Amino acid sequence: MAAHRGRRRLGVVVGVGAHRDGASMLHRSMSHLARYARRVSEATEAPEGEADGQELTIDELARRTGMTVRNIRAHQSRGLLPPPTVRGRTGWYGAEHVARIELIREMQGQGFNLEAIRRLVEAAPGSSEEPLRFLRAVAEPYVTEAPELLTAEDLATRWGTRDAALLAKAVKLGLLRPLGDGSFEDVTPRLTAAGRELAELGVPADVALELAARIRKHADGVARGYVRLFVDQVWKPFEEAGAPEERWPEVRDALERLRPLAAESLLSIFGVAMADASEAAFGREIERLRKRRR
Numbered sequence: 001m002a003a004h005r006g007r008r009r010l011g012v013v014v015g016v017g018a019h020r021d022g023a024s025m026l027h028r029s030m031s032h033l034a035r036y037a038r039r040v041s042e043a044t045e046a047p048e049g050e051a052d053g054q055e056l057t058i059d060e061l062a063r064r065t066g067m068t069v070r071n072i073r074a075h076q077s078r079g080l081l082p083p084p085t086v087r088g089r090t091g092w093y094g095a096e097h098v099a100r101i102e103l104i105r106e107m108q109g110q111g112f113n114l115e116a117i118r119r120l121v122e123a124a125p126g127s128s129e130e131p132l133r134f135l136r137a138v139a140e141p142y143v144t145e146a147p148e149l150l151t152a153e154d155l156a157t158r159w160g161t162r163d164a165a166l167l168a169k170a171v172k173l174g175l176l177r178p179l180g181d182g183s184f185e186d187v188t189p190r191l192t193a194a195g196r197e198l199a200e201l202g203v204p205a206d207v208a209l210e211l212a213a214r215i216r217k218h219a220d221g222v223a224r225g226y227v228r229l230f231v232d233q234v235w236k237p238f239e240e241a242g243a244p245e246e247r248w249p250e251v252r253d254a255l256e257r258l259r260p261l262a263a264e265s266l267l268s269i270f271g272v273a274m275a276d277a278s279e280a281a282f283g284r285e286i287e288r289l290r291k292r293r294r
Contacts, residue, residue, distance in 0.1 A: 055092040058084075065101045072101075079118050080104055106136060130248035137252050140259075147187040150176075155184065158196065159205035166206055173209070173216055226262045230255060 062069045075081045081100055084091035100121070107117045120135050155176075156162045170176045177185040186192050191212070198208045234254045238247055 054094045056094065058091060058093065061093045061097060064098055067101055075101070075104065078114060079122060080114065103136060130245060130252070134248055134252045134255070137255050145187060145189055147185045148189050148192070150184045150186050152182060160199070161205060166209060169209055173213055175212060222266060226258065230258055
């Protein structure tokens with residue numbers, strides 16, 4: 001059974017669904033904060049080389065960040081980048097624009113779409129870097145695993161089938177990330193390893209995938225519970241206090257501390273639940289077997 005992520009990872013149960021659900025809830029909580037005052041003015045960029053200090057023309061910004069001028073303008077039109085400082089007919093960009101583009105890339109890498117990023121970025125007040133550091137913490141993966149690139153042939157070998165429906169289901173569940181060139185990214189290799197172990201025990205790939213679907217459903221509920229805990233107990237008091245800038249580090253620290261707490265508590269409870277379920281199930285099976293032998 002191949003695995004993926006979706007920047008959501010079924011492999012670590014607490015992490016699945018947390019980013020998107022978290023982004024949605026945080027957006028609703030942050031919606032009162034100041035939004036950008038205006039869109040980027042149409043300006044003709046200065047010739048290259050006229051930037052002073054940290055000031056950059058759009059062409060220089062493109063070279064500095066590795067993003068095309070077209071994409072920079074598209075991000076501006078979507079409200080993802082603050083407007084440049086316009087003097088005359090020239091738009092000048094600075095360090096905050098470089099940092100914002102880097103943030104957008106990081107969040108995209110964690111599975112956020114541009115609309116979700118726009119909502120979160122617009123909610124960050126003022127020019128302080130602390131709200132952006134908080135957004136980076138939101139975008140961080142709950143567990144880091146080195147991804148593995150797989151071809152359709154690799155998957156067919158592992159699964160023992162070329163069933164297109166099976167592949168589509170794995171993608172839909174967020175277990176595989178299609179890369180657009182016929183290959184796929186497996187970002188939870190440990191889950192894949194578990195799938196191989198199940199295959200060696202004689203469990204068909206479709207049965208293992210169905211189990212993964214049930215785990216995902218429960219994992220989404222657990223993730224929502226932890227995000228709701230953070231929103232209710234940490235974010236809302238911060239919001240009600242007026243979201244003072246000096247408390248952003250405190251809120252970010254609380255989010256970062258929640259990560260290991262969520263994983264450790266879930267694994268601990270799962271151990272107890274697995275022991276209870278095994279005892280109950282095998283107790284019944286052994287009793288049934290004993291009765292047959294009478």
